Every structure is written in C-alpha cells, then in structure tokens.
C-alpha cells in the first residue's frame with residue numbers, strides 16, 4: 001500500500017523527530033497534540049533542526065521549506081480521517097495510549113495502519129483498545145532518539161498483525177533510510193531489554209559512590225567507545241521514560257537487573273527528569 005498521509009500523535013522528543021523524517025521524504029504529516037501550542041512547538045523544533053542542517057550545508061534551503069510545508073500542526077484528531085498511517089508517540093502510559101487509540105480508531109479510515117512507538121508496552125494490549133477489524137493493521141514501530149540520526153526501527157508484530165502490515169512498515173522504513181529488526185511482543189522488546197540493565201547498573205554504581213557521574217560516563221565513552229555515557233544517555237532519553245521502561249521490564253520479566261535504582265526513583269520524584277528539565281545525573285546546559 002502507498003503511504004502518503006501520516007498522522008503523528010505526540011510532538012515531544014520522539015514525535016517531532018518521527019514527523020520530521022516522514023515529511024523529509026515527501027509524506028504529508030499532521031502533527032497532533034491536544035494543546036495546539038505544543039504541536040506548533042514541535043514544528044518549530046523541526047524547523048530549528050532543518051535550519052542547522054542548512055547552515056551545515058547538508059540540506060538545501062528549498063528542501064527545508066518544502067519539508068516544513070508538508071507539516072501541519074493540529075489539536076484535533078480530524079486529520080486522522082485522511083491518514084494512511086497513524087503513529088502514536090505519546091507518553092509511556094498504557095491508559096493514555098489506549099484511550100487515544102480508541103479515539104483514533106473511530107476517525108481513521110478502515111485501511112489505515114496503526115503503529116505505536118511504544119518503547120516497552122505490549123502491542124497486543126494496545127491493539128485491544130481498537131476494534132477487531134483494525135488489529136491486523138496494528139503494529140509496533142519503535143524509533144530511536146535522535147530520530148533523524150538513528151538508523152533503526154524495531155518492528156513489533158502483535159498476535160493479530162498481518163503480513164501486509166509488516167511489508168508496508170518495512171517498505172516505509174527503507175524509504176526513511178532505517179534498518180528494521182523484528183522483536184516479539186515481549187516486555188521492552190529487544191533494544192531496551194539490552195540497554196536498561198546497563199543504564200540501571202551505571203546508576204547503582206553512581207549511588208554506591210563507585211565513581212562520579214563524569215567518570216562513569218567517561219569510562220563507557222573512552223573505555224567502551226560508546227557515543228554517550230550511560231548516565232548522560234539516561235538524561236537524554238528522559239529519566240521518567242527510563243523509569244517507566246524499567247518498571248515494565250521488572251514487572252514483566254522479573255530479575256534484579258531491571259529493578260529501578262533508588263537514585264532514579266528519587267530524581268524523578270524530585271522533578272529532575274534529565275536534559276528536558278535541566279537536571280538529572282548532570283546539569284544542563286553542560
């Protein structure tokens with residue numbers, strides 16, 4: 001099937017990046033937030049990213065303008081009525097996501113694919129919020145941050161997802177320049193199951209006083225050749241997001257490696273969510 005119109009629900013760290021990469025390859029994108037100012041802020045963030053690419057000589061000004069012209073911020077779900085694909089990238093809260101999917105199911109065309117960017121929540125449980133007729137076209141399409149840079153899509157098939165939907169998401173991912181891996185619908189899928197124990201262990205080393213945040217991060221960067229240290233990466237992802245994913249992993253799989261460290265619980269309770277609030281394991285701007 002051809003995907004021309006994409007409705008992206010959520011204009012935060014992931015949603016704005018997902019909207020950007022689709023608009024950049026010629027899709028018409030509606031960027032939805034219930035509050036229009038947040039949808040417009042998402043579009044402005046995309047404009048800033050495209051401006052930096054133009055300034056670096058990586059993008060022609062005309063292509064930036066054309067990409068932005070294909071993006072429509074919206075505070076209503078009506079745009080989903082024209083969508084070939086709906087991507088949901090709202091906060092990792094199962095009840096919030098399920099309510100949104102149920103509302104979108106009532107608006108979107110019967111043939112539209114529904115893709116959740118959830119980083120850990122069961123695709124089958126989210127699909128259950130939609131009608132039985134929709135479920136063959138319900139799939140997980142998990143992007144990585146920063147979306148324009150990270151070339152991976154984790155595709156999660158639910159029990160009802162059909163082959164045509166997987167084929168369409170694979171073709172779209174290729175258009176976006178992303179490589180696909182397929183994960184079973186298990187807690188945290190593949191990447192976060194591997195990543196979160198590393199981040200949690202770095203946090204435990206920090207809370208036990210094994211090293212400073214800077215030394216723990218430098219250890220991973222210089223000693224392991226990671227692009228970011230684990231504490232810096234947790235701050236970048238969002239400490240609330242990391243905590244939510246660790247909880248899903250711990251509840252779903254058990255195992256002490258997934259248990260959220262106390263220091264993470266305390267930082268989130270104190271409103272220190274990482275880069276987005278200016279403080280996490282580090283303070284920002286650094």
Ligand code: CAA
Pocket residue numbers: 049052056058119143144145146147148149150192227228233237241
């Ligand atoms: N949007 C668009 N482009 C961006 C960007 C952004 N937010 N951030 C960086 N870039 C681009 C830069 O423009 C630059 O491009 P050019 O080389 O063409 O000029 C390139 O990326 C490298 O950027 P920088 O030189 O500024 O910085 P860097 O070399 O330190 O790289 C990084 C930055 C790509 C973010 C790198 O540090 C990195 O790969 N970090 C790890 C990121 C990671 O692990 N992401 C996955 C997180 S897990 C997740 O997202 C899923 C989940 O469910 C939690």
